[in-house]
Amino acid sequence: MKGRSNRPGAGRRAAACAAAVLLASALLKPVPARADLADEMAFVRGGELTPLYRPEKNRTTVRVDPFFIDRRPVTRAEFLRFITANPRWRRSSAPEVFRDANYLSDWRGDLLLPVDPEEPLGHGRPIVQVSWFAARAYCASRGERLPTTAEWEFVATTTPSGRRAADDPAQAGALEWYARPSEELLAPVANAEANAWGVSGLHTLWEWVEDFSSSLLRGDNRADSDNERNLYCGGGTEEALDRADYAAFMRYAFRSALHASYSTRNLGFRCARNGTKTGHSQ
Template structure:
């Protein structure tokens, strides 16, 4: 326990998220709540500057070296070469990174990508409350961002600091989650046709726990359209970490 706390305190860049249960917009058949355990999440998205450090240390993630199976050719396309993003801002979020790049960045520094439920849990918060999803102003804010072009050029921390002390969950970029490929939405299929029941085992239908939550629907639909080697200019990431690191790792080792 004391170790878990010291991990939290040592990492000033991460916010401690007290777990809980919530009904996500999408994903659970009986509309029941999903449980989220306590965890840590980066207060800011990973920046150009941070990603540059990463590719300097691990050349295999440089834009001309990265293998096609891990990132399509637009990977880091706005960078001028393997180790420079030219005039772009150090403190802007790095984007045009594939899921593999994001995942390995986090893992190489002893972290991981947040799970979708964890990300959504943190993203429910506005400045004052942990769950602002019913607030009209909050949803309006998110939806108005969807219409703003090039917000990815802004610097991290330029939008609001939420209840947990986490910045930019809305208003800057979209972000990868570890299990982005767990979504089944109508029309998400790569062939872009209506959900064909035969394509999926179990239920593949949309279970919107709140149909009014259009803002969330957009996020899930976007994730549903992604593939792991895709990159786009408005998609970046931040990392997360278990609080009970020691315990869970021991369990994993014992179960082997």
């Protein structure tokens, strides 16, 4: 029994949707080009990532190629610009297969941000309550894409010097976010402290990743240890490489609970692109 077996037809539906998104992204109006790439995106030179779960039977690491990633999560203001230019991603017109009833449900209208006692600061808060399809379309409109799980975990759990981020005091607070109740208002993205890669806000909300559904934790995580690929864990710890990394367990569990159409109050995203320091491509 594989992880997605409790979502009948999920694979087929995802394929159909992916095709639709591809088609749709060809029609996307681009949002304004980035003023200064280095200013808005951090370059991550890649390397070997030791993910929470063993990637293959006899391997403990995966190779991560060089990439650029947004320094900050995408803001409400940025998403507002995107849906202004692309009406089909507005709340009233986004097709139902691409979003659930929570999609932008905190907004007052198609182009009206939620009431914010601290306007105009509200524009700088991270965009949440967006589906994977919408997040993907946003990045596509910039000629970019969502980061992969490996890229996201790499930038969140490693440092350029090769130290584990968990040992970095700036990141030690990752668990603390989970120990606090949902904030009424998420803090503006500019407030977050950057990590050693120059990337901030990684541990102040959840973020979509391109391959979120490959986190095949099953509904019952404890049975995952009998998985033939040896990827998953009894109680979330048996096969995990770093049993103490509870924050990572929560991220993997969270991703596995999602469907591509879902949106939740604490789930946002940022974009990434392939590339090297000297030149970048999509």
